Amino acid sequence: MIIKNVSIFTGKDYIEQGYVVISGENFSSVGAGEPLEKEDKIIDGQGKLLMPGFINAHAHIYSTFARGMILDYFNPSSFTELLEQLWWRLDRKLTLPEIELSAYVAAIESVESGVTSLIDHHSSPSEIRGSLRAIADAVNAVGLRIDSCYEVSDRDGLKAAEDGIAENIDFFAKRNEFRSAHFGLHASFTLGEETLNKVSEVSKGKVPIHVHVAEGPEDEENSLLRYGKRIIHRFQEHGLTTPGSIYAHCIHISNDEAQIIKESDGYIVVNAQSNLNNGVGISYWPDFLKMGVKVGIGNDGFGFNLAKDLRFFLLTPHHEKRDPRVSGVNDLIKTFFRTNAEIATRSFGKELGYIEPGQRADFVLIDYTPPTPIERDNFIGHFFYGVIDNLKVTDVFVSGKQIVSEGEIVTVDKQAIYSEARKLASALWKRL
Missing domain, CATH: 2.30.40.10 (Urease, subunit C, domain 1)
Structure with a gap:
């Protein structure tokens, strides 16, 4: 052709x-x-x-049905309360049909906005086993590539943590160039030592992790208070800073932590638009670039039009420093076009991201x-x-x-999918 x-x-x-x-x-x-x-x-x-094609380096497909949802109580005064009052309430109610329809909608809206590869981070504590396959089947049916993982956490008990570990391992074993995987972890503040030890034991330092790091200040504060060390130092001691790992957000990390990410051949993925919406701060990524850290761009499930996040990514450093010179359009070459392409190439095992x-x-x-x-x-x-x-x-x-x-x-019936999605969303909201 x-x-x-x-x-x-x-x-x-x-x-x-x-x-x-x-x-x-x-x-x-x-x-x-x-x-x-x-x-x-x-x-x-x-x-x-x-x-x-655009590559979204950190997405949350399961956020799809939050659009337009009105909760009976929602008045968060911190990032942790935002998680408790919105996202953790939503993800606990998700069943496989809603997970699948969420993935269809996310894939459709992503590809309509130029995205051809999605790097997803999933949570559904009541329906863990089989959830990653349901996501991949739907995204692949639309025609996109999908890298997904299950975010292991202690917040729903030992059984849920064990199921999350097993789901990650099983899905990673079946990866190919259209569906790949990382080992998903939620965040340091919801992961105890026992769980991290289990993850380290089963991953054997060979499976790159995909984890939220210091999105809100509570994450670092919790790690220092409970374990006497910062987040990335903690992951490093557990042997989890595997090459190719994705560290989303990294708003409140130290230079030492950024250096570990660099030396372990990992990636910091910035999600500026979502960070502003959640009021958690700004990831000042120009400093990471100066250190030689590889910086990618995601959108954290804040819709699926990644182009909007490119705007916020480039402009938030101007606001942070009150200086329009601290970042410029050429930084997109180093980040969005280079690092995101490298993440996708590494994940799917094929050369991706360039017209060559x-x-x-x-x-x-x-x-x-x-x-x-x-x-x-x-x-x-x-x-x-x-x-x-x-x-x-x-x-x-x-x-x-x-x-x-x-x-x-041209691959699926969009109208039929959206019609069914509205029905499932209405039923889900009632359960919430």
Whole structure:
């Protein structure tokens, strides 16, 4: 298949007018001008922008049915109370049908916003076993890649913690290039020593973890008070700082902890929009970059349009320091386009995240007409200030297979899924 008459952002460089050739699941050729190859299927891109599919490096699919939910009591004065009064009430009521429909909706809204790979972090204490497969089946049916895990925690008792450990191990053993896994942990403040010892024993230092770290100040305070050490030091002592691990948020960590993440070849994933919504603070990621820590971008389940989080990611450091110079559009190359691509490549075991020969053909076509000249040196400025400001994704491909065509999902019946989701959401709210 050839897609011609497109501008191309490869993830590293910009081609004003060019083409891509896809052979099977991979890009086989990328170039400027007109293609020399002859293929059976030629698509005219009509001057659209072709670029890598977006990668969401930290999501919560199970948050889907919280949208529009009105609780009988909700008046949190801290982050822990927010968890107790909203998220922990919701996740305890989830059953497999709601988990599955949540995943369908999350995948549909993600791919409509240009996301082709989701890195998920799941919780459903009343329905743990089989939950990760239900998520993966739904997301794969839509056509996206999914890396999921179950967030092990002590908050629902020993049996739930043991089931969460088993669910992670079982799902990790069955991973492939469309469904992969980390070992999920909720956060240090809900994990006792016994549970961390069990996780360390079964993972044997070979399974990277995916965990919330110092999202609220309570997490670090709890670790220091109960264990006399900071969170990352605690995980390190338990042998859990496995290469490839994802540490979400990291708002209140120390430089020593950031250094451990760097030296253990882990990733800090920032979720700026959610952090502001929860009032927990700002992850000042420019300092992490200066230290050489790899920084990725997620959205923590705050909707599924990742483009909005790119805005908050870049702008929150300006607010934190009252200085617009502390971060700039080129930082997206180092983070969103580089680190997120590395996380996905590492997770799914295939070269992902760039428009290059040999890479899996995960890409999007975006309808963008620039009102000012666009070229190699200023593309990233157009991306930040123009493309994502009014994102118009028209076509999405994963491994060369078309998932969205002219703005419409072609793999599943969206209207039927949303209709069923509304019924399940209403019943869930009544149980809450």
